[in-house]
Amino acid sequence: MKQGKPAKSATSGKPAKAAAAGKPAKPESHLAMVRRARRINRELAEIYPYAHPELDFRNPFELLVATVLSAQTTDLRVNQTTPALFAAYPTPEDMAAAVPEELEELIRPTGFFRAKAKSLIGLSASLRDNFGGEVPGRLADLVTLPGVGRKTANVVLGNAFGVPGITVDTHFGRLVRRWKWTEQEDPEKVEAEIAAIFPKSEWTMLSHRVVFHGRRICHARKPACGACPIAPLCPSYGEGETDPEKARKLLKYEMGGQPGQRLSPPPDYPGRPAPPLGAG
Numbered sequence: 001m002k003q004g005k006p007a008k009s010a011t012s013g014k015p016a017k018a019a020a021a022g023k024p025a026k027p028e029s030h031l032a033m034v035r036r037a038r039r040i041n042r043e044l045a046e047i048y049p050y051a052h053p054e055l056d057f058r059n060p061f062e063l064l065v066a067t068v069l070s071a072q073t074t075d076l077r078v079n080q081t082t083p084a085l086f087a088a089y090p091t092p093e094d095m096a097a098a099v100p101e102e103l104e105e106l107i108r109p110t111g112f113f114r115a116k117a118k119s120l121i122g123l124s125a126s127l128r129d130n131f132g133g134e135v136p137g138r139l140a141d142l143v144t145l146p147g148v149g150r151k152t153a154n155v156v157l158g159n160a161f162g163v164p165g166i167t168v169d170t171h172f173g174r175l176v177r178r179w180k181w182t183e184q185e186d187p188e189k190v191e192a193e194i195a196a197i198f199p200k201s202e203w204t205m206l207s208h209r210v211v212f213h214g215r216r217i218c219h220a221r222k223p224a225c226g227a228c229p230i231a232p233l234c235p236s237y238g239e240g241e242t243d244p245e246k247a248r249k250l251l252k253y254e255m256g257g258q259p260g261q262r263l264s265p266p267p268d269y270p271g272r273p274a275p276p277l278g279a280g
Helices: 030-047 060-069 075-088 092-096 100-110 113-130 150-160 170-178 187-195 200-216 244-248
Strands: none
Touching (some): 170 187
């Protein structure tokens, strides 16, 4: 299997924050920021050549349902829950006719199960009644479905239909602000500003790479700065652990030698599949 570029110590390059030590830092021009952002994307493509959506799915409907379930929980927990869910309700017609209490019980592990069950039954009924039982391939149509916003729509479009889109989840928003690509907090404004930096053809894979990096290295509370391969390009270097040995202990998933979030990862994924629900 293809292996990503191993994490290297920040000492291999001069972090952006420390580049002008002892001198007042000059404000970065917009052009310089764009060049740095595009270089980070190229570096991430080498580090995570296997970056992919971390939800298990076999068709657009399964991806849509899994993405709705992923709110306020981990992709791992969703992946551990959906096998039984899709065995019981394999099509929109089946899910639209579900008894709410029975559906709620199946998705209980993902949290907020009553609200999510209502959304799943509603979106399934809309697919059945308005779209011939098929998931539409247009953003304008997807966002009319109950429980589906731009983030969910972009996940489905990018990964089930090959339509480029930027998915602004908590990891993506956190990292692009940490890297000073934007100061926006509103997801739609973040999406618009980042879209202006990169070619459209890069949007979907950029989203995967940034999310992968946020989950594996650049964590919210304790980023592993000392084990980060893009530390020389990061203006926020030093917010986390800078000691290489201590930082390596913070690495997650395949970077830390642990299972990933998917029970059925792609063939080129270098890590171990996650265990099914209740398997430890």
